[in-house]
Amino acid sequence: MPDRPHYYHHHDLPRFGEIERGARELAKKFFDWYGAVFSEGALTTREKSLIALAVAHAVQCPYCIDAYSRDALEKGSNLEQMTEAVHVAAAIRGGSSLVHGVQMLNHVDELGM
């Protein structure tokens, strides 16, 4: 494998479809499902885009952050809404650590006198 200066490259994102090379049917199922997930439903496409942006930050996927920062703007979201979405992701990540403090308290209570 050639030496690459960075692990992630923005020009790799449009190549996502090449994932079909190893499993065509599975790729087709994934992309069909993906398209259906993001189409207008009980949630608007703009709301789904903001959720995707938040999740992209939670899972720290550079490709998803690139795609959904642009997509959120295209769907009409503004910086304030996008920032709040990222804060939601950050709050859940931070909260998920902190709430495990209850586990720690359980241990402290069990082990202490």
Place this chain on the structure above:
Amino acid sequence: MGRVLPTLRKQGSPLASGAAQRDLLARTPLPRSFADALRSSDLYPLRPTTIEILQINVGKRCNQTCRHCHVDAGPDRVEEMPRPVLEACLSFLERARIPTLDITGGAPELHPDFREVVARAAALGAHVTHRCNLTAILLPNYADIPALLAARRVEVIASLPYYQARQTDAQRGEGVFEASIVGLRRLNALGYGKGTGLVLNLVTNPVGTYLPGSQAALERDWKRELQRRHDIEFDHLYTITNMPISRFLAFLEEQGRTEEYLTRLVNAYNPRAAAGVMCRNTLSVGWDGTLYDCDFNQMLELPVSAAVPRTIFDAERAALESRDIEIGPHCFGCTAGAGSSCGGAVAVSSAATVPG
């Protein structure tokens, strides 16, 4: 309003020239040509359907200098449609029985004969549409314009890129949003956008190098937010893609993103949008009477085919309806995603964002 930026013309920018813009676009490497894209959709050569709209660009003078403006309009521009050209436009409108006169600029109301053109076109029975920047009507000596438009049942198509000040001012100039809200309130007060039959449509261009989203979805957001925040109503929202022409092209060049943006437009080519592009039912007239396939070709100084009459003085409908439309890489701006035209999106986009 705040400071007005100098036009490309005033800056002495090479991109003030249509030929220089065409040359830059032609030199930009792209995945395929617009002609090839049309061929793939059985639309080449691109031909008109029927001329339903006569779009006249009455001049390049404007009280704003928006950063995406494809006209490079501004206060320092002096080009103005002279009287004989205006007369020829009205004569063709009547003679060829074109249903709609679309008046654009610059800020069209700054033309000294704007009021008369509106009145005469309406008297001919034409549906008149006015491309309004919402702030020229606030200037001294132009306060009568909204009432005139209402009296002649003129459809107003007004630019407002976003329902918040920051984005709007970033594109159109400091203080423009606040002034635009005043302009919209005046139009609402006359019955525009209120279901009275006086039509007020808004136009949004992306405030950046991305494409516009779904017109229907954005319209819902714009209606809700403008009502909630400012008690403003309107009829429809049109989404228009930023065209890689003039000031937006200069912006792309400054950012080093011309190829990236054009490639995005090429990759978003939508055959359904191509079938509905505005040049198929519109004839565009420049301030000096030269005929163009659209206002974008006009700014690139790319007139209609040499095989047909090229000025409004010798315009002939049948010949013009049989012309081949002049195309170039910029045309991908009208066929990307849901498409784009002076009337907004022309198709429903089938594009889906995939990651991510």
